[in-house]
Amino acid sequence: MDLPEDLKYTREHEWARREGNRIIVGITDYAQRELGDVVYVDLPPLGRTLSPGESFGVVESVKTVSDLYAPTGGKVVARNEELVQKPELVNSSPYGEGWMIVLELNRPEEWDGLLDDRSYRALVEGQGN
């Protein structure tokens, strides 16, 4: 299970990378493997403001659908349009080309509340993976 150390994580299997006051968000390697082949990603429109933990879209595989949850609050300032034609990027490159949205972080303390890689690993392994 690939788990970059420089990222933060949520209990719902999203990752977040911070660049200044922007957060890039995607789903983890564990999540993409559990889902199987991703067939579709539904992302929010630019400008939408999210609360921490709010569902911002869904990721679909052939047989399942999962909600995507915002790691922190913030405004959606970018979305990965490539995923429309190539949802498989979520599987092949979950931390790279499979990124999903970028949020403008309002409250830095929400970033501090996220899990680090060790805590996330413990969570996943505790789930009997």
Place this chain on the structure above:
Amino acid sequence: MRYIPNTAEDCRQMLDRIGVATIEDLFSDIPVEVRLQRLLNLPAPLSEGELLGHLRSMSECNTRADSAASFLGAGAYHHLIPALVDQLLLRGEFLTAYTPYQAEVSQGILQAIYEFQTLICQLTGMDVANASMYDGASAVAEGALMARRITTRERVLVARSVHPEWRQVLTTYLGKDNIVEIPFTATGETDIHWMQDHMGEETAAVIVQTPNFFGTVEDLSAVAEAAHRLGALSIAAVSEGLSLGILQPPGVLGADIVAGEGQSFGLPLSFGGPYLGFFATREHFVRQMPGRLAGETLDSQGRRAYVLTLATREQHIRREKATSNICTNQGLCALAATIYLTTLGKEGLREQAHLNLGKAQYAKKALGSLPGWTIAFSGPTFNEFVLKVPAEPQAVLGRLLEENIVGGLALQRFYPEMDRHLLLCVTETNRRADIDRLVSILKRDFA
């Protein structure tokens, strides 16, 4: 019982094998307070011959559209069904097959669904169609729900000239609030100006039927244009599917969703069901669409194959967030339509529609020129039209029944202000002689 292979001896063997004394013991976990202590109070069983005899007598108490001269339409149409349709439907591999979730053993059904979807797209001028809905009325209701989801608006405008029962179903599904009825004009068409005056930013969709309940052909392009200007969706309702053989398809006129009734495509009248809802939309709305979809793909050996797809919209995966709750649809009816449309084909469907138009026109002209009788609406019609009659409509219908003619539908029940109006339908099954006889009796007794 001839449907149950296992005899008392077979059952005995199985009971012994599982170590249970009697079949009754298998129900020991049902509380005795709820156990039925008697046999069901139902009639004693009938042998096959007795059953058919009994049903035959019952069936003979109904007037048959193919023996009486019938001019009834109003959402259910008497058309000729090619003999081969029923023969093919009775093939056990179609009739007794389950929903095609296991693609490898259901390729025939899946390919037929794919063909059905294609035919509906071709007929309606749309990009994508589903594998069927229960009927036209519920398909329209689902279309309205879909429009609400897409636009995130609540208000739905529906023409009063849409089939009354379809409007009732729409109200049942959507609730009374936020449905607005658009009146019709003296030509029998939807009042576009009224519609435009009552549309706004809260409008999710406008629903207009063509040909409408009065048989009048509506120009959907004006409706679609007005809807789009306000960011609303245009829903075309079609109750006489055959009209698509000759009329400009709603997709070309600007509709976003087409929801209609396919009973005319090879389904018998069958006292109102099972019928066939068809549902088609634009490509970019496909993930918001209700119902099953069959898609083309390749198998592991590179062979063309068909599968149910985009299932994550549906109830078995999405559950409470599904685009609809529909599970079982009208599978065999869609197959009947596929076979029918294939048999009629490009020329036949058009020719049949042409014949309907011609026969209806012949009747319309003759009836409209009877002294005291008028054609209620001046707009163009397909195979149905409304007559304004110079007598009590029930008296007219009663008189016709004495001559073994089913004369049409009195409209007052649905439109209280139309107390002298009859809706008549003429199809390729109505012979000239029957139309002439209808005209002469009315001329003799009511003109």
Place this chain on the structure above:
Amino acid sequence: MSFETSRDCPELQRRGESTSGLQFDEPLIFERSRPGRHAYSLPSWDVPEVSPDTLIPSQLLRDGIPGFPEVSEPEVVRHFTRLSQWNFGIDVGFYPLGSCTMKYNPRVNEAAARLAGFANAHPCLPDELCQGALQLLYEIEQYLCEISGMNRVILQPAAGAHGELTGMMLIRAYLEDRGERRRKVLIPDSAHGTNPASSSLCGYEVVQIASNRHGCLDTDAVARAMTPEVAALMLTNPNTLGIFEENILEIAEIVHRQGGLLYCDGANMNALVGIARPADMGFDVIQFNLHKTFSTPHGGGGPGAGPVGIVDALSPYRPVPTIERNGDLYRRNYDLPKTIGKLRAFFGNFGVLLRAYSYIRTLGPEGLKHATEVAVLNANYIMHELKGIYDLPYDRLCKHECVFSDKNQARHNVHALEIAKRLIDYGFHPPTMYFPLIVKGAMMIEPTETESKETLDHFIEAMKAIAQEAEESPELLHQAPHITRVSKPDETQAARHPVLRWRPDRP
């Protein structure tokens, strides 16, 4: 021992059932099409021909139907006959699909539906001209009332899910009429997806209740969740594990005490007909699935029918029309001031109701009870024989269906889906897979009463053989099915880049 095709399958050979017939490829009908061919037969013009553009504005007339097929009659028949040969059907073989009740579809029912007086009856005929049809609707309502113990039955819904929606709308109307705005519906985690979907369509918030470790609803959990905010509890009984909810009376009492209603998903009625009645268990509403319990054909996905039985309190809200009887005369009644309206045009899937009527009249009271008994015996027999080989999460008496999991085989990296696909190689349709959701790797098996002991034994042997293959030669399962005309269609591709219709310009 491995084998590639069913021809070589010793199991099938021993049964004399190996498949090696002729099966043909068949293109799409559009690909068969040739200009000028036709299959139709229409009457000739006996009225003056008209030119459509003299009657209808030309912008409202179409210019042909591009792409529509042009084929001859023999080609139509051959096309669909070939397509039919690619399908499994009850007429072909065994379908152990849990929760679907794939029983034999009697042919006399088909003959009945084709009686001209029924097939050609227009729904807009006045009452006096369709007494036969109205009588049939009236009588089947009576029969379904008797079978369920309910006071009235609504015949309008076109399918089970449609019936669920109707039932939930009735509950909502009833409560609103009493001035109660309840927002929630309780649904077990084992429920069929249509339950939450139907509730959601009615505007209810779905609250999930967990099943206990015996596979039943936990009455304490129900009591905790059952507040005055809850409109109803939707239950399947027997539940989707095939287990009878023993605490049903207590559950009913809990729900009713808080002013809620108890809804029964009647999909599993094949375990109850003639044995116990949902009304006697405290249910207020039940939808039937006629295409399950009452033998009407599945038709590749319908049409079905989902009549809804109700207690008297819900009667005023019924969809219109209801069918009433005055002396010898049957009539349609549209006068229900508090009706919820209509769920579809006309009265219901009459042709399906007619087939179910025919079935009920053929079996009679003893036949119906016997069918239930044998259905339950057949399921318990399979459960007993496969127990120990396949993991049985709830080891107790089942009713008409039983649920295994793939846990034992998963140890060899073989999963339920592969077991399912391998069963096809043995000549069986797979059981219901991955449902209910509360059992990981679930396989739900419902044999029904119309299968012989030999068929059940063959199925058991096949399942045992597959379990052995899982240990000894799992590769056979990973690549299954081997004998079908297509194998492992790419569902990912189909969902990522959907191709949902034929187009002439596609390569």
